[in-house]
Amino acid sequence: MNVQRYRKIARVTLGRSPADLVLKNGRILNVFSGEILPASIAIKDGLIAGTGEDFFGKEERDLEGRFVVPGFIDAHLHLESTMVSPNELVSTAARFGTTCFIVDPHEAANVSGADGINYILNQTSHSPANVYVMLPSCVPATKLDDNGAEFSAEEMRQYVHHPRVLGLGEVMDNPSVISGDKAMFAKLCLFEKMMIDGHAPFLPERELSAYALAGIRSDHEATSFDYAREEIRRGIHVHIREGSAAHNLRAIVEGILESGCNTENFSFCTDDKHIEDILREGHISYNIRLAISLGLDPVKAYQMASINTARLYGLRQLGAIAPGYQADLVVLDSLEEVSVSSVYFKGELLRSDAELRIRSCPVSLRHSVHLDPVSPKSFLLPIRLEETPVITLNPGEITTTEESAALEKCRNFQPELYPGYLKIASVERHKNSGKIGCAVAKGYGLRGGAVASSVSHDSHNILVIGDSDEAMAMAVNELIRVQGGYTLVYNGAVYDTLPLPIMGLMSDEGYEEVDRHLQHMKNKAHEMGVPEGVDPFITLSFLSLPVIPELRITPRGLCQVGENGPKLLKL
Known part of the structure; x- marks a missing residue:
């Protein structure tokens, strides 16, 4: 934040000028302390200026005691797998509280290479949510694949400094990693100072250690708690997947509860979830609800849906309700049921009746x-x-x-x-x-x-x-x-x-x-x-x-x- 912007927002923080919006009489989940605190939220220029009781704003809304939690983050998904255009999916899921999507466009890349990746970036550039991209690491997925394009380390280089590219997407060619394949390590080294996602189902313990040694820091393929715990022990953050095809949440959460495992290294993701399933049961909101219904502490569930993921990917302005964080907020009627009353993105209320824009596709x-x-x-x-x-x-x-x-x-x-x-x-x-x-x-x-x-x-x-x-x-x-x-x-x-x-x-x-x-x-x-x-x-x-x-x-x-x-x- 530059000094001019800081001074403007700080005047609201210090009570010297009005906020753009004050949400009054909320019960705010503090993901840092684990507390739920009665307070109002002051918003200026899309950021949270402060929380407390003494703010005044150009506009004020009474939340009437409703809960306010940080916007949810989907830690890993493929927009293409929803079958609808990217902005339509993002706009729909955002209404259920998901305000950040970490996308791996490897489906598009396997068909159309860089053109497919550019399509995903362009289609989501003005969506009502934060959409970040992990560059596809394995296009093709293996040496036996017959796909439409290749995406090499050299082609990736042009995206390294793109403001919405966070790192390297799911590395699924495990043998190439473990054997030290030169082409694979060209990609890993290109992103060694950024985030690298994994895709490592059922690796034996030594191979899993070698996989982590290569700098891979997350995985969404754990289907059992025992395997998830082995990944956690090696510093691999586990994205608990619950989508349309794969349903891994119950097994992993039940293992967390039985073992008393620390939840700081767990997040939620959908991977592949069709829009009809989102409309029927929710998006990341469904993951939270199911986890709570199994007995997980609601505070931990909301942390897994927000700050845990934000920290992993270096999204320093997302995942919390605190001064300087982006005002991505979910207002709830019930904390346990995750019943969404309203959603705010950068301090703006998302209207449920807003027209969904479907952008044209290159011929x-x-x-x-x-x-x-x-x-x-x-x-x-x-x-x-x-x-x-x-x-x-x-x-x-x-x-x-x-x-x-x-x-x-x-x-x-x-x-x-x-x-x-x-x-x-x-x-x-x-x-x-x-x-x-x-x-x-x-x-x-x-x-x-x-x-x-x-x-x-x-x-x-x-x-x-x-x-x-x-x-x-x-x-x-x-x-x-x-x-x-x-x-x-x-x-x-x-x-x-x-x-x-x-x-x-x-x-x-x-x-x-x-x-x-x-x-x-x-x-x-x-x-x-x-x-x-x-x-x-x-x-x-x-x-x-x-x-x-x-x-x-x-x-x-x-x-x-x-x-x-x-x-x-x-x-």
């Missing part, structure tokens, strides 16, 4: 499916082994389990002959290389058709799962036609399609249109046998990610993910 990002039409023969899957590896879904998780099945040897696997089993394929769509990998899957349950998606982490090729080659081909060709999206084929015809023309990941038609298609297809997919605990599209989209155990499908074939990284399996 170059709207044509990203470069693929010739496929035929049923594209999905031939010979069975040659006595025991065939099977991708088995784990409901409520993005992990899978490796199982095996004694399928009859044949020239082409026919799912209709095996109840409970389906064929899954990944079709390379960026360079029209002709690569198509096929495998057997279990736990998805679909009968009578196929589901396809151009959202398939992290390379975002076209994923399709179904019980016949004809239905699978029809689904893939439909996504070629609309240049990406979700589609469902039923009884020999396309039942419905949600076009996602922005990089094959997002729509700019608005939430209502997205939700109309999505709910229509979800309901039908469940009628066709997809279990209620499996999201037909989100779950499918993660079955291609070759950094999450145990089996994945890629355009190169079935991939086994272990502690030494991914390797292709022969069928």
